[in-house]
Amino acid sequence: MRGYLLFEDGTKFEGEIFGYQSESVGEVVFNTGMTGYQEILTDPSYYGQIVVMTYPLIGNYGVNSEDLQSSSPKVKGFIVREIYDDFSNWRGEENLKQYLVRNKIVGLKNIDTRALTKFIRERGSMAGKIVINRDYEKEDILQIKQFKNNKAVEKVTTKEIYNLKPKTYKVAVLDFGVKKNILNSLLKRNMELIIYPAFTPAEKILEDNPDGIFLSNGPGDPAELTEIIENIKKLIGKKPMFGICLGHQLISLALGFKTIKLKYGHRGTNHPVKDLVKNKIYITSQNHGYVVEESSLNEEVIITHVNLNDGSIEGLRHKTMPLFSVQFHPEASPGPHDTAYLFDEFKLMIQREEL
Known part of the structure; x- marks a missing residue:
């Protein structure tokens, strides 16, 4: 299913939806770690944020229950260049897609994360919305503009x-x-x-x-x-x-x-x-x-x-x-x-x- 990340000026970064199929608004930030995606997903410090992973391949060692940093994911969305479902790790219990579906977290894959990261670096962290398979409307832009990560x-x-x-x-x-x-x-x-x-x-x-x-x-x-x-x-x-x-x-x-x-x-x-x-x-x-x-x-x-x-x-x-x-x-x-x-x-x- 097609989807995209939308910013308040109408800028779009197109990709495909993976994980839970929903739309979500949050502060868009990037993380430069090569590993640790499940710790990032469950770190409460990321509450209210849509996280972009700059490392291109995510999911190759799956998800396990020992490395989670809290009881559930705290992010509002997860964006990657490439997702790998057939994980290979003796500690892996399920793949990343299954984990996101189970915890109702939307993801975007096949995004040009290099271009997106450069955009954030130039413009600064800002709110955005993951939109599924439709044209955006004025209400989407208004929702992005009004987003506040209050009482986190x-x-x-x-x-x-x-x-x-x-x-x-x-x-x-x-x-x-x-x-x-x-x-x-x-x-x-x-x-x-x-x-x-x-x-x-x-x-x-x-x-x-x-x-x-x-x-x-x-x-x-x-x-x-x-x-x-x-x-x-x-x-x-x-x-x-x-x-x-x-x-x-x-x-x-x-x-x-x-x-x-x-x-x-x-x-x-x-x-x-x-x-x-x-x-x-x-x-x-x-x-x-x-x-x-x-x-x-x-x-x-x-x-x-x-x-x-x-x-x-x-x-x-x-x-x-x-x-x-x-x-x-x-x-x-x-x-x-x-x-x-x-x-x-x-x-x-x-x-x-x-x-």
Whole structure:
């Protein structure tokens, strides 16, 4: 079945529908990862977005239940150059097309993804609509223009507090759209986890007396989350704190800094980041559309990491309080394991505060 991706100026990228047959509106973004499509599909940070994969062949190792990062896909659509249904992998349980159909996610294949990615790079991330086998109408353009990815964190956070228990230190995890492997990365370090809904009051968290606080990844514009920012202000300095991705941005806003939207964001598994403290370069997994504005920083923090592609801030550490954060995803789902050391540093920070 023919279909196309439509933008508000009438620009169309034509292809064929695969997966679930439906129409969908979302923010169109691209990801440069060669692998990891099922982690991308199930990453809550992609809530409300139509994801374009720049790597041309997708689906060749199928889908399995172990690598999913949440209970279901969070994307609004999935766009590829070529889809491969006859997967070949001993861990594969079903093909990508079957998975998308089962989860009611529309896909577009045989799209010129190189041209589409160049279009997004030139124009910046914008909303679009996947349209099935018909001419577009004024209502389609209006729907695209009116699209807002509002209350995204509210849609992906846990509805109830729950516990995951190995031992040693007790860590409060604020769930803004946490991925499974982030929790696994903390559990591997023998931490007991209490996972809280995103809007849990600071008083409740402090009442439970955790040894440390972890702020997760998540979707959307951080500056809109004013209630969460106020809660983080009450938590900063009370317990050791580590934030990643959206958590990093929210910590910065709570400290009085500013965030700005990137033209087309950082999404992929191959972004070079320099750790200025260790004087080493790491390859990182990234998924965000906003960054902390360097000119808004004060002398209370130091920049620990920078993006080598565009020089943007990728990490901060407070000079006097047990607090640090990074913009990328150190748990490597998908992506390299280069920066898993940050979870160890978080544990060491908790240990030092306990002494």
